[in-house]
Amino acid sequence: MSNATPSQTNITVGLQYRGLLEIVLFSAPITLPCCLFLFINGxxxxxxxxKSVFREIxxxxxxxxxxxxxxxxxxxSQLxxxxxxxxxxxxxxxxGVxxxxxxxTNEVSPLTLVLMSLERYVAVCYPLRHATIITIRNTAVAIIVVWAFSSLNVLIQVLLLLEFPFEELESLQMKDYCSDIAMxxxxxxxxxxxxxxxxxxxxAGVAVTLSYIGVVIAARSASTDKASARKARNTLLLHLVQLGLSLSSTIHDPLLIAMSKFLDRVAIVRIHSILYVCIILLPRCLSALIYGIRDQTIRPILMYHLCCRLKLPRLGSQPT
Structure with a gap:
């Protein structure tokens, strides 16, 4: 039979409610936009x-x-x-998994931006050889190399992690929350x-910058299509911005570690939420929004699917 008084029970329930309310108030404003961004990316x-045009270019x-x-x-990250x-x-x-x-996936993103920049460089600087260099087969090989390189580095990190004497721990249950810092x-x-x-x-920064410089130089040539060169230059600038945003995510952990030395845990949790949205979530969701709005081929089909396949004007003329 429990010896708890009604007042003690009320206090316990109140603390549990407060904890649940705090979790909802902190997580809901971040989780809901993240779900929206995941939906748009999906x-x-x-x-x-x-469309076949997207699978063949x-x-x-x-x-x-x-x-x-x-x-x-x-x-x-959201999980x-x-x-x-x-x-x-x-x-x-x-x-660890x-x-x-x-x-x-964090390593695949900047390396893919390099491939996209090189593709635009070849398209502008070597337009006659573009079709023979940038083939579907070469594209698939390049993507496989990116994933293989990233997987190799992850394997090395796992091997370094296995050197830790886990057998000396009292339990394999973590004492802190799951994060890359904790691992x-x-x-x-x-x-x-x-x-x-x-x-x-x-x-990645050097490769994208050199591609941009090459496109700018090629744009001054009389034999280069000015409109194509201008679009490629803007695209490479976009890649540089995306690379910078991806790079900003690397300062997330050092900032939290530095601030944890002179701030309490509540303040750290709040700052972590702000940094998480600004430098982790936003860079990952901008690609879909920017390319979806900017590309004339993607935009109408994307809007068609976002509008739950409602019939919009001139959708029937889209390429198949």
């Missing part, structure tokens, strides 16, 4: 597979790969955010992750 992915295949990686990254908001602690094995999948259990893992991030983004 529609965009479906759109890019709905390399730049749309690269775009599909970029959107797929960003969508998976967004879904995994880990909800788990942390609900104060659920996972085992090291489960958290989530973090490594997030790391994999870097050894200094070597942390150093490798930082070195890899610097290498990937520095290489």
């Amino acid at each position: 529609i965009m992915l479906f759109t890019l597979r709905s 390399s730049r749309y295949i690269f775009l599909y790969n970029l959107l797929f990686a960003d969508t998976v990254q967004m879904a995994l 880990m955010y909800i788990l942390a908001a609900c104060r659920l602690r996972l085992t090291y094995a489960v958290c 989530l973090v490594m999948l997030a790391e994999l 870097f259990l050894s200094p070597m893992s942390d150093h490798y992750d930082k070195a890899l991030t610097c290498f990937v983004f520095l290489s």
